[in-house]
Amino acid sequence: MxxxxxxxxxxxxxxxxxxxxxxxxxxxxxxxxxxxxxxxxxxxxxxxxxxxxxxxxxxxxxxxxxxxxxxxxxxxxxxxADPLARLARKDTGVISVYALNxxxxxxxxxxxxxxxxxxxxxxxxxxxxxxxxxxxxxxxxxxxxxxxxxxxxxxxxxxxxxxxxxxxxxxxTADLAPDEPESDHCGSCQACLDICPTHAFPASYRLDARRCISYLTIEYAGHIAPEFRVPMGNRIYGCDDCLAVCPWNKFAHTASEAKLKARDDLMAPALSELLALDDAKFRTLFSGSPIKRTGRDRFIRNCLIAAGNSGDPSLLPVIEPLLSDPAPVVRAMAVWASRQLADAQYAQSLRSRFVETELDADVRAEWSAA
Known part of the structure:
Protein backbone atom coordinates (compact mmCIF):
# COMPACT_ATOMS: atom_id res chain seq x y z
CA MET A 1 0.00 0.00 0.00
CA ALA A 81 -2.73 20.69 39.06
CA ASP A 82 -1.84 24.39 38.87
CA PRO A 83 1.99 24.58 38.95
CA LEU A 84 1.86 28.08 40.44
CA ALA A 85 0.10 26.83 43.57
CA ARG A 86 3.25 25.00 44.69
CA LEU A 87 5.11 28.30 45.06
CA ALA A 88 3.19 29.05 48.27
CA ARG A 89 4.79 26.18 50.20
CA LYS A 90 8.03 27.88 51.14
CA ASP A 91 9.49 24.91 53.03
CA THR A 92 9.44 22.82 49.86
CA GLY A 93 11.22 23.06 46.54
CA VAL A 94 9.46 23.61 43.21
CA ILE A 95 10.67 21.58 40.25
CA SER A 96 9.54 22.46 36.73
CA VAL A 97 6.65 20.32 35.50
CA TYR A 98 8.65 18.79 32.66
CA ALA A 99 11.24 17.37 35.10
CA LEU A 100 8.90 15.76 37.63
CA ASN A 101 9.48 12.27 36.27
CA THR A 173 15.01 13.19 2.26
CA ALA A 174 11.37 12.65 1.28
CA ASP A 175 9.66 15.62 -0.34
CA LEU A 176 6.43 15.84 1.68
CA ALA A 177 3.53 18.22 1.24
CA PRO A 178 3.80 20.80 4.05
CA ASP A 179 1.15 21.95 6.48
CA GLU A 180 0.22 25.60 6.78
CA PRO A 181 2.22 27.58 9.37
CA GLU A 182 0.30 28.59 12.48
CA SER A 183 -0.42 32.29 12.90
CA ASP A 184 0.26 34.21 16.10
CA HIS A 185 -2.71 34.19 18.48
CA CYS A 186 -1.19 36.10 21.42
CA GLY A 187 -3.03 39.30 20.56
CA SER A 188 -2.62 42.03 23.16
CA CYS A 189 -2.05 39.55 26.02
CA GLN A 190 1.29 39.81 27.77
CA ALA A 191 0.58 37.79 30.90
CA CYS A 192 3.71 35.70 30.31
CA LEU A 193 5.89 38.83 30.27
CA ASP A 194 4.28 40.40 33.32
CA ILE A 195 4.57 37.37 35.59
CA CYS A 196 8.31 36.77 35.11
CA PRO A 197 9.91 37.16 38.59
CA THR A 198 13.28 38.26 37.22
CA HIS A 199 12.11 40.39 34.25
CA ALA A 200 13.82 38.13 31.72
CA PHE A 201 11.94 39.53 28.71
CA PRO A 202 13.40 42.84 27.45
CA ALA A 203 10.57 42.96 24.89
CA SER A 204 7.87 40.76 23.45
CA TYR A 205 9.32 37.71 21.66
CA ARG A 206 12.75 38.31 23.18
CA LEU A 207 14.36 36.47 26.09
CA ASP A 208 17.48 37.39 28.03
CA ALA A 209 18.48 33.95 29.31
CA ARG A 210 20.89 35.50 31.81
CA ARG A 211 17.87 36.66 33.83
CA CYS A 212 15.77 33.52 33.33
CA ILE A 213 15.29 31.27 36.37
CA SER A 214 15.34 28.18 34.17
CA TYR A 215 18.75 29.17 32.84
CA LEU A 216 20.05 30.19 36.27
CA THR A 217 18.98 26.99 38.02
CA ILE A 218 19.82 24.53 35.23
CA GLU A 219 22.42 25.84 32.79
CA TYR A 220 24.38 28.35 34.87
CA ALA A 221 27.13 26.78 36.97
CA GLY A 222 28.39 29.86 38.82
CA HIS A 223 27.34 31.98 41.77
CA ILE A 224 23.84 33.34 41.16
CA ALA A 225 23.79 37.14 41.45
CA PRO A 226 22.13 38.59 44.58
CA GLU A 227 19.47 40.42 42.54
CA PHE A 228 17.98 37.12 41.39
CA ARG A 229 18.00 35.17 44.65
CA VAL A 230 14.89 36.52 46.36
CA PRO A 231 12.83 36.52 43.10
CA MET A 232 13.73 32.84 42.66
CA GLY A 233 11.59 32.02 45.68
CA ASN A 234 11.52 28.24 46.12
CA ARG A 235 12.11 27.37 42.47
CA ILE A 236 14.97 24.88 42.60
CA TYR A 237 14.92 23.50 39.04
CA GLY A 238 13.44 25.52 36.22
CA CYS A 239 10.47 27.87 36.22
CA ASP A 240 6.97 27.42 34.78
CA ASP A 241 5.47 30.84 35.46
CA CYS A 242 5.36 32.12 31.88
CA LEU A 243 3.93 28.82 30.65
CA ALA A 244 1.41 28.33 33.44
CA VAL A 245 -0.18 31.76 33.08
CA CYS A 246 -0.93 31.41 29.34
CA PRO A 247 -4.70 31.62 28.63
CA TRP A 248 -4.37 29.00 25.89
CA ASN A 249 -3.86 26.38 28.59
CA LYS A 250 -7.64 26.21 28.92
CA PHE A 251 -7.39 23.77 26.00
CA ALA A 252 -4.59 21.72 27.60
CA HIS A 253 -5.14 18.29 29.08
CA THR A 254 -3.12 16.16 31.47
CA ALA A 255 -0.38 13.87 30.23
CA SER A 256 -1.44 10.36 29.23
CA GLU A 257 2.07 8.87 29.22
CA ALA A 258 2.68 7.44 32.71
CA LYS A 259 6.39 8.29 32.61
CA LEU A 260 5.51 11.98 32.15
CA LYS A 261 3.14 12.13 35.12
CA ALA A 262 4.63 13.72 38.22
CA ARG A 263 6.30 11.54 40.84
CA ASP A 264 4.64 12.05 44.20
CA ASP A 265 7.98 12.50 45.98
CA LEU A 266 8.97 15.37 43.66
CA MET A 267 5.74 17.36 43.79
CA ALA A 268 6.65 19.12 47.05
CA PRO A 269 10.01 17.81 48.31
CA ALA A 270 11.01 19.14 51.72
CA LEU A 271 14.01 21.47 51.56
CA SER A 272 15.34 19.94 54.78
CA GLU A 273 15.62 16.57 53.02
CA LEU A 274 17.04 17.93 49.78
CA LEU A 275 19.76 19.89 51.56
CA ALA A 276 20.99 16.67 53.17
CA LEU A 277 21.72 15.02 49.82
CA ASP A 278 25.29 14.00 49.16
CA ASP A 279 26.36 13.09 45.62
CA ALA A 280 25.40 9.41 45.91
CA LYS A 281 21.97 10.16 47.35
CA PHE A 282 21.39 12.87 44.74
CA ARG A 283 22.16 10.44 41.92
CA THR A 284 19.87 7.81 43.41
CA LEU A 285 16.96 10.19 43.92
CA PHE A 286 17.20 11.59 40.40
CA SER A 287 18.12 8.44 38.50
CA GLY A 288 16.52 8.67 35.05
CA SER A 289 15.60 12.31 35.66
CA PRO A 290 16.87 15.33 33.67
CA ILE A 291 17.80 16.87 37.03
CA LYS A 292 20.67 14.41 37.36
CA ARG A 293 22.56 16.16 34.55
CA THR A 294 22.71 19.39 36.54
CA GLY A 295 24.78 17.73 39.25
CA ARG A 296 24.49 17.74 43.01
CA ASP A 297 26.46 20.96 43.66
CA ARG A 298 24.38 23.16 41.38
CA PHE A 299 21.16 21.63 42.69
CA ILE A 300 22.11 22.16 46.35
CA ARG A 301 23.06 25.77 45.48
CA ASN A 302 19.49 26.25 44.24
CA CYS A 303 18.01 24.56 47.32
CA LEU A 304 20.02 26.86 49.58
CA ILE A 305 18.57 29.89 47.85
CA ALA A 306 15.09 28.44 48.39
CA ALA A 307 15.96 27.83 52.03
CA GLY A 308 17.11 31.42 52.43
CA ASN A 309 13.76 32.54 51.03
CA SER A 310 11.74 30.20 53.25
CA GLY A 311 11.73 32.35 56.37
CA ASP A 312 12.21 29.12 58.35
CA PRO A 313 15.09 29.25 60.88
CA SER A 314 14.56 25.55 61.65
CA LEU A 315 16.51 24.87 58.45
CA LEU A 316 19.70 26.35 59.93
CA PRO A 317 20.96 23.04 61.41
CA VAL A 318 20.88 21.40 57.98
CA ILE A 319 22.38 24.47 56.30
CA GLU A 320 25.31 24.82 58.70
CA PRO A 321 27.21 21.69 57.56
CA LEU A 322 27.12 23.05 54.03
CA LEU A 323 29.25 26.02 55.12
CA SER A 324 32.19 23.64 54.87
CA ASP A 325 31.02 21.79 51.74
CA PRO A 326 33.79 20.98 49.22
CA ALA A 327 32.04 23.03 46.50
CA PRO A 328 32.54 26.83 46.73
CA VAL A 329 29.22 27.44 44.98
CA VAL A 330 27.50 25.51 47.77
CA ARG A 331 29.44 27.20 50.57
CA ALA A 332 28.66 30.66 49.19
CA MET A 333 24.91 30.05 49.11
CA ALA A 334 25.06 28.41 52.54
CA VAL A 335 26.47 31.72 53.81
CA TRP A 336 23.68 33.67 52.10
CA ALA A 337 20.94 31.34 53.36
CA SER A 338 22.31 31.47 56.90
CA ARG A 339 22.40 35.25 56.77
CA GLN A 340 18.77 35.33 55.61
CA LEU A 341 17.52 33.09 58.42
CA ALA A 342 19.80 33.60 61.42
CA ASP A 343 19.54 36.25 64.11
CA ALA A 344 22.50 38.59 64.49
CA GLN A 345 24.13 36.63 67.31
CA TYR A 346 23.99 33.28 65.54
CA ALA A 347 25.17 34.81 62.26
CA GLN A 348 28.17 36.34 64.04
CA SER A 349 29.04 33.02 65.64
CA LEU A 350 29.01 31.34 62.24
CA ARG A 351 31.16 34.08 60.77
CA SER A 352 33.76 33.78 63.53
CA ARG A 353 33.95 30.02 63.00
CA PHE A 354 34.12 29.87 59.21
CA VAL A 355 35.37 33.11 57.65
CA GLU A 356 38.98 32.77 58.78
CA THR A 357 39.33 29.35 57.17
CA GLU A 358 37.70 30.31 53.87
CA LEU A 359 40.05 30.52 50.89
CA ASP A 360 37.60 31.03 48.00
CA ALA A 361 37.20 34.72 47.11
CA ASP A 362 33.51 34.44 46.20
CA VAL A 363 32.66 32.76 49.49
CA ARG A 364 34.63 35.33 51.46
CA ALA A 365 32.70 38.02 49.62
CA GLU A 366 29.44 36.47 50.85
CA TRP A 367 30.75 36.60 54.42
CA SER A 368 31.80 40.20 53.92
CA ALA A 369 28.30 41.09 52.73
CA ALA A 370 26.85 39.63 55.92
Missing amino acids: AFTREALNARARAEGFDDVRVARDLGDPAQGERLHQFLGDGHHGTMTWLDDTKDRRIHPQAMWAEAKSAIVLAVNYGPD RDYHDILKGGLKRLAQWFAHETGADVKVFVDTAPLMEKPLAARAGLGWQGKHTNLVSRRLGSWFFIGSILT
Whole structure:
Protein backbone atom coordinates (compact mmCIF):
# COMPACT_ATOMS: atom_id res chain seq x y z
CA MET A 1 0.00 0.00 0.00
CA ALA A 2 1.33 3.45 -0.94
CA PHE A 3 2.39 5.85 1.80
CA THR A 4 -0.25 8.40 2.80
CA ARG A 5 -0.35 11.32 5.22
CA GLU A 6 -3.28 9.65 6.97
CA ALA A 7 -1.10 6.61 7.61
CA LEU A 8 1.64 8.85 9.04
CA ASN A 9 -0.82 10.56 11.37
CA ALA A 10 -2.24 7.24 12.56
CA ARG A 11 1.19 5.73 13.14
CA ALA A 12 2.37 8.82 15.04
CA ARG A 13 -0.61 8.68 17.37
CA ALA A 14 -0.07 4.95 17.88
CA GLU A 15 3.45 5.82 19.07
CA GLY A 16 2.05 8.23 21.65
CA PHE A 17 2.36 11.55 19.82
CA ASP A 18 -0.45 14.05 20.29
CA ASP A 19 0.07 16.04 17.09
CA VAL A 20 2.08 15.67 13.89
CA ARG A 21 2.81 18.29 11.23
CA VAL A 22 5.14 18.68 8.26
CA ALA A 23 7.42 21.54 7.20
CA ARG A 24 9.34 21.74 3.94
CA ASP A 25 11.10 25.12 4.24
CA LEU A 26 13.69 24.11 6.83
CA GLY A 27 15.54 27.42 7.01
CA ASP A 28 14.10 30.81 7.94
CA PRO A 29 16.14 34.01 7.25
CA ALA A 30 14.07 36.02 9.74
CA GLN A 31 14.76 33.47 12.47
CA GLY A 32 18.44 33.63 11.60
CA GLU A 33 18.39 37.39 12.14
CA ARG A 34 16.72 36.93 15.54
CA LEU A 35 19.34 34.38 16.55
CA HIS A 36 22.14 36.75 15.55
CA GLN A 37 20.54 39.50 17.64
CA PHE A 38 20.13 37.14 20.61
CA LEU A 39 23.79 36.15 20.43
CA GLY A 40 25.01 39.66 19.69
CA ASP A 41 23.23 40.98 22.78
CA GLY A 42 24.87 38.30 24.89
CA HIS A 43 21.47 36.98 25.93
CA HIS A 44 22.70 33.39 25.67
CA GLY A 45 24.90 33.83 28.74
CA THR A 46 27.32 30.95 29.24
CA MET A 47 25.59 28.72 26.66
CA THR A 48 28.48 29.13 24.25
CA TRP A 49 27.39 26.14 22.15
CA LEU A 50 24.57 28.29 20.76
CA ASP A 51 27.13 30.60 19.16
CA ASP A 52 29.44 27.77 18.16
CA THR A 53 26.66 26.06 16.17
CA LYS A 54 24.77 29.11 14.91
CA ASP A 55 25.36 28.39 11.21
CA ARG A 56 23.86 24.92 11.48
CA ARG A 57 20.97 26.27 13.54
CA ILE A 58 20.10 28.86 10.91
CA HIS A 59 20.56 26.47 7.97
CA PRO A 60 19.57 22.88 8.87
CA GLN A 61 20.83 21.71 5.47
CA ALA A 62 24.32 22.62 6.70
CA MET A 63 23.82 19.78 9.16
CA TRP A 64 22.31 17.46 6.53
CA ALA A 65 22.37 18.77 2.97
CA GLU A 66 19.99 16.11 1.61
CA ALA A 67 17.14 16.90 4.01
CA LYS A 68 14.01 18.16 2.25
CA SER A 69 11.23 17.90 4.83
CA ALA A 70 10.71 17.78 8.56
CA ILE A 71 8.08 15.78 10.39
CA VAL A 72 7.50 17.67 13.65
CA LEU A 73 5.68 15.99 16.51
CA ALA A 74 4.27 16.98 19.89
CA VAL A 75 3.90 14.99 23.11
CA ASN A 76 1.68 16.46 25.79
CA TYR A 77 3.00 16.62 29.37
CA GLY A 78 0.23 18.70 30.91
CA PRO A 79 0.10 18.79 34.73
CA ASP A 80 -2.98 17.72 36.66
CA ALA A 81 -2.73 20.69 39.06
CA ASP A 82 -1.84 24.39 38.87
CA PRO A 83 1.99 24.58 38.95
CA LEU A 84 1.86 28.08 40.44
CA ALA A 85 0.10 26.83 43.57
CA ARG A 86 3.25 25.00 44.69
CA LEU A 87 5.11 28.30 45.06
CA ALA A 88 3.19 29.05 48.27
CA ARG A 89 4.79 26.18 50.20
CA LYS A 90 8.03 27.88 51.14
CA ASP A 91 9.49 24.91 53.03
CA THR A 92 9.44 22.82 49.86
CA GLY A 93 11.22 23.06 46.54
CA VAL A 94 9.46 23.61 43.21
CA ILE A 95 10.67 21.58 40.25
CA SER A 96 9.54 22.46 36.73
CA VAL A 97 6.65 20.32 35.50
CA TYR A 98 8.65 18.79 32.66
CA ALA A 99 11.24 17.37 35.10
CA LEU A 100 8.90 15.76 37.63
CA ASN A 101 9.48 12.27 36.27
CA ARG A 102 11.55 10.59 33.55
CA ASP A 103 13.84 12.43 31.15
CA TYR A 104 11.70 13.40 28.18
CA HIS A 105 14.63 12.96 25.79
CA ASP A 106 14.60 9.22 26.42
CA ILE A 107 10.82 8.94 26.18
CA LEU A 108 10.48 10.87 22.93
CA LYS A 109 13.51 9.36 21.26
CA GLY A 110 12.14 5.84 21.49
CA GLY A 111 8.86 6.76 19.80
CA LEU A 112 10.62 8.91 17.21
CA LYS A 113 13.00 6.12 16.25
CA ARG A 114 10.17 3.64 15.82
CA LEU A 115 8.16 6.12 13.76
CA ALA A 116 11.21 7.01 11.65
CA GLN A 117 11.97 3.35 10.97
CA TRP A 118 8.38 2.79 9.88
CA PHE A 119 8.49 5.89 7.67
CA ALA A 120 11.77 4.85 6.06
CA HIS A 121 10.37 1.40 5.33
CA GLU A 122 7.19 2.83 3.82
CA THR A 123 8.84 5.51 1.66
CA GLY A 124 12.40 4.35 1.07
CA ALA A 125 13.60 7.79 2.23
CA ASP A 126 16.48 8.44 4.61
CA VAL A 127 15.67 9.82 8.08
CA LYS A 128 17.36 11.41 11.06
CA VAL A 129 15.78 11.87 14.50
CA PHE A 130 16.20 14.93 16.75
CA VAL A 131 15.08 15.66 20.32
CA ASP A 132 16.40 18.98 21.60
CA THR A 133 20.07 17.99 21.67
CA ALA A 134 21.28 18.72 18.13
CA PRO A 135 21.74 22.24 16.67
CA LEU A 136 18.23 22.27 15.20
CA MET A 137 15.94 25.21 16.01
CA GLU A 138 12.92 23.07 16.71
CA LYS A 139 10.52 25.74 17.94
CA PRO A 140 10.71 27.88 14.77
CA LEU A 141 10.58 24.69 12.70
CA ALA A 142 7.49 23.53 14.60
CA ALA A 143 5.85 26.92 14.03
CA ARG A 144 6.50 26.68 10.27
CA ALA A 145 4.99 23.20 10.34
CA GLY A 146 1.83 24.51 12.01
CA LEU A 147 2.28 22.76 15.35
CA GLY A 148 1.86 26.10 17.14
CA TRP A 149 3.32 29.58 17.29
CA GLN A 150 6.13 31.12 19.31
CA GLY A 151 4.46 33.23 21.95
CA LYS A 152 5.76 36.45 23.45
CA HIS A 153 7.74 34.30 25.93
CA THR A 154 9.45 32.64 22.90
CA ASN A 155 8.01 29.22 23.78
CA LEU A 156 5.67 27.36 21.49
CA VAL A 157 1.91 27.60 22.11
CA SER A 158 -0.73 25.37 20.57
CA ARG A 159 -4.44 25.97 20.25
CA ARG A 160 -4.93 22.25 20.93
CA LEU A 161 -2.32 21.60 23.64
CA GLY A 162 -1.70 24.96 25.27
CA SER A 163 1.88 25.33 26.54
CA TRP A 164 2.59 21.88 27.92
CA PHE A 165 4.16 19.78 25.19
CA PHE A 166 7.53 18.50 24.04
CA ILE A 167 8.75 18.70 20.45
CA GLY A 168 10.55 16.02 18.47
CA SER A 169 11.59 16.11 14.81
CA ILE A 170 12.38 13.71 12.00
CA LEU A 171 14.31 15.17 9.08
CA THR A 172 13.95 13.22 5.87
CA THR A 173 15.01 13.19 2.26
CA ALA A 174 11.37 12.65 1.28
CA ASP A 175 9.66 15.62 -0.34
CA LEU A 176 6.43 15.84 1.68
CA ALA A 177 3.53 18.22 1.24
CA PRO A 178 3.80 20.80 4.05
CA ASP A 179 1.15 21.95 6.48
CA GLU A 180 0.22 25.60 6.78
CA PRO A 181 2.22 27.58 9.37
CA GLU A 182 0.30 28.59 12.48
CA SER A 183 -0.42 32.29 12.90
CA ASP A 184 0.26 34.21 16.10
CA HIS A 185 -2.71 34.19 18.48
CA CYS A 186 -1.19 36.10 21.42
CA GLY A 187 -3.03 39.30 20.56
CA SER A 188 -2.62 42.03 23.16
CA CYS A 189 -2.05 39.55 26.02
CA GLN A 190 1.29 39.81 27.77
CA ALA A 191 0.58 37.79 30.90
CA CYS A 192 3.71 35.70 30.31
CA LEU A 193 5.89 38.83 30.27
CA ASP A 194 4.28 40.40 33.32
CA ILE A 195 4.57 37.37 35.59
CA CYS A 196 8.31 36.77 35.11
CA PRO A 197 9.91 37.16 38.59
CA THR A 198 13.28 38.26 37.22
CA HIS A 199 12.11 40.39 34.25
CA ALA A 200 13.82 38.13 31.72
CA PHE A 201 11.94 39.53 28.71
CA PRO A 202 13.40 42.84 27.45
CA ALA A 203 10.57 42.96 24.89
CA SER A 204 7.87 40.76 23.45
CA TYR A 205 9.32 37.71 21.66
CA ARG A 206 12.75 38.31 23.18
CA LEU A 207 14.36 36.47 26.09
CA ASP A 208 17.48 37.39 28.03
CA ALA A 209 18.48 33.95 29.31
CA ARG A 210 20.89 35.50 31.81
CA ARG A 211 17.87 36.66 33.83
CA CYS A 212 15.77 33.52 33.33
CA ILE A 213 15.29 31.27 36.37
CA SER A 214 15.34 28.18 34.17
CA TYR A 215 18.75 29.17 32.84
CA LEU A 216 20.05 30.19 36.27
CA THR A 217 18.98 26.99 38.02
CA ILE A 218 19.82 24.53 35.23
CA GLU A 219 22.42 25.84 32.79
CA TYR A 220 24.38 28.35 34.87
CA ALA A 221 27.13 26.78 36.97
CA GLY A 222 28.39 29.86 38.82
CA HIS A 223 27.34 31.98 41.77
CA ILE A 224 23.84 33.34 41.16
CA ALA A 225 23.79 37.14 41.45
CA PRO A 226 22.13 38.59 44.58
CA GLU A 227 19.47 40.42 42.54
CA PHE A 228 17.98 37.12 41.39
CA ARG A 229 18.00 35.17 44.65
CA VAL A 230 14.89 36.52 46.36
CA PRO A 231 12.83 36.52 43.10
CA MET A 232 13.73 32.84 42.66
CA GLY A 233 11.59 32.02 45.68
CA ASN A 234 11.52 28.24 46.12
CA ARG A 235 12.11 27.37 42.47
CA ILE A 236 14.97 24.88 42.60
CA TYR A 237 14.92 23.50 39.04
CA GLY A 238 13.44 25.52 36.22
CA CYS A 239 10.47 27.87 36.22
CA ASP A 240 6.97 27.42 34.78
CA ASP A 241 5.47 30.84 35.46
CA CYS A 242 5.36 32.12 31.88
CA LEU A 243 3.93 28.82 30.65
CA ALA A 244 1.41 28.33 33.44
CA VAL A 245 -0.18 31.76 33.08
CA CYS A 246 -0.93 31.41 29.34
CA PRO A 247 -4.70 31.62 28.63
CA TRP A 248 -4.37 29.00 25.89
CA ASN A 249 -3.86 26.38 28.59
CA LYS A 250 -7.64 26.21 28.92
CA PHE A 251 -7.39 23.77 26.00
CA ALA A 252 -4.59 21.72 27.60
CA HIS A 253 -5.14 18.29 29.08
CA THR A 254 -3.12 16.16 31.47
CA ALA A 255 -0.38 13.87 30.23
CA SER A 256 -1.44 10.36 29.23
CA GLU A 257 2.07 8.87 29.22
CA ALA A 258 2.68 7.44 32.71
CA LYS A 259 6.39 8.29 32.61
CA LEU A 260 5.51 11.98 32.15
CA LYS A 261 3.14 12.13 35.12
CA ALA A 262 4.63 13.72 38.22
CA ARG A 263 6.30 11.54 40.84
CA ASP A 264 4.64 12.05 44.20
CA ASP A 265 7.98 12.50 45.98
CA LEU A 266 8.97 15.37 43.66
CA MET A 267 5.74 17.36 43.79
CA ALA A 268 6.65 19.12 47.05
CA PRO A 269 10.01 17.81 48.31
CA ALA A 270 11.01 19.14 51.72
CA LEU A 271 14.01 21.47 51.56
CA SER A 272 15.34 19.94 54.78
CA GLU A 273 15.62 16.57 53.02
CA LEU A 274 17.04 17.93 49.78
CA LEU A 275 19.76 19.89 51.56
CA ALA A 276 20.99 16.67 53.17
CA LEU A 277 21.72 15.02 49.82
CA ASP A 278 25.29 14.00 49.16
CA ASP A 279 26.36 13.09 45.62
CA ALA A 280 25.40 9.41 45.91
CA LYS A 281 21.97 10.16 47.35
CA PHE A 282 21.39 12.87 44.74
CA ARG A 283 22.16 10.44 41.92
CA THR A 284 19.87 7.81 43.41
CA LEU A 285 16.96 10.19 43.92
CA PHE A 286 17.20 11.59 40.40
CA SER A 287 18.12 8.44 38.50
CA GLY A 288 16.52 8.67 35.05
CA SER A 289 15.60 12.31 35.66
CA PRO A 290 16.87 15.33 33.67
CA ILE A 291 17.80 16.87 37.03
CA LYS A 292 20.67 14.41 37.36
CA ARG A 293 22.56 16.16 34.55
CA THR A 294 22.71 19.39 36.54
CA GLY A 295 24.78 17.73 39.25
CA ARG A 296 24.49 17.74 43.01
CA ASP A 297 26.46 20.96 43.66
CA ARG A 298 24.38 23.16 41.38
CA PHE A 299 21.16 21.63 42.69
CA ILE A 300 22.11 22.16 46.35
CA ARG A 301 23.06 25.77 45.48
CA ASN A 302 19.49 26.25 44.24
CA CYS A 303 18.01 24.56 47.32
CA LEU A 304 20.02 26.86 49.58
CA ILE A 305 18.57 29.89 47.85
CA ALA A 306 15.09 28.44 48.39
CA ALA A 307 15.96 27.83 52.03
CA GLY A 308 17.11 31.42 52.43
CA ASN A 309 13.76 32.54 51.03
CA SER A 310 11.74 30.20 53.25
CA GLY A 311 11.73 32.35 56.37
CA ASP A 312 12.21 29.12 58.35
CA PRO A 313 15.09 29.25 60.88
CA SER A 314 14.56 25.55 61.65
CA LEU A 315 16.51 24.87 58.45
CA LEU A 316 19.70 26.35 59.93
CA PRO A 317 20.96 23.04 61.41
CA VAL A 318 20.88 21.40 57.98
CA ILE A 319 22.38 24.47 56.30
CA GLU A 320 25.31 24.82 58.70
CA PRO A 321 27.21 21.69 57.56
CA LEU A 322 27.12 23.05 54.03
CA LEU A 323 29.25 26.02 55.12
CA SER A 324 32.19 23.64 54.87
CA ASP A 325 31.02 21.79 51.74
CA PRO A 326 33.79 20.98 49.22
CA ALA A 327 32.04 23.03 46.50
CA PRO A 328 32.54 26.83 46.73
CA VAL A 329 29.22 27.44 44.98
CA VAL A 330 27.50 25.51 47.77
CA ARG A 331 29.44 27.20 50.57
CA ALA A 332 28.66 30.66 49.19
CA MET A 333 24.91 30.05 49.11
CA ALA A 334 25.06 28.41 52.54
CA VAL A 335 26.47 31.72 53.81
CA TRP A 336 23.68 33.67 52.10
CA ALA A 337 20.94 31.34 53.36
CA SER A 338 22.31 31.47 56.90
CA ARG A 339 22.40 35.25 56.77
CA GLN A 340 18.77 35.33 55.61
CA LEU A 341 17.52 33.09 58.42
CA ALA A 342 19.80 33.60 61.42
CA ASP A 343 19.54 36.25 64.11
CA ALA A 344 22.50 38.59 64.49
CA GLN A 345 24.13 36.63 67.31
CA TYR A 346 23.99 33.28 65.54
CA ALA A 347 25.17 34.81 62.26
CA GLN A 348 28.17 36.34 64.04
CA SER A 349 29.04 33.02 65.64
CA LEU A 350 29.01 31.34 62.24
CA ARG A 351 31.16 34.08 60.77
CA SER A 352 33.76 33.78 63.53
CA ARG A 353 33.95 30.02 63.00
CA PHE A 354 34.12 29.87 59.21
CA VAL A 355 35.37 33.11 57.65
CA GLU A 356 38.98 32.77 58.78
CA THR A 357 39.33 29.35 57.17
CA GLU A 358 37.70 30.31 53.87
CA LEU A 359 40.05 30.52 50.89
CA ASP A 360 37.60 31.03 48.00
CA ALA A 361 37.20 34.72 47.11
CA ASP A 362 33.51 34.44 46.20
CA VAL A 363 32.66 32.76 49.49
CA ARG A 364 34.63 35.33 51.46
CA ALA A 365 32.70 38.02 49.62
CA GLU A 366 29.44 36.47 50.85
CA TRP A 367 30.75 36.60 54.42
CA SER A 368 31.80 40.20 53.92
CA ALA A 369 28.30 41.09 52.73
CA ALA A 370 26.85 39.63 55.92
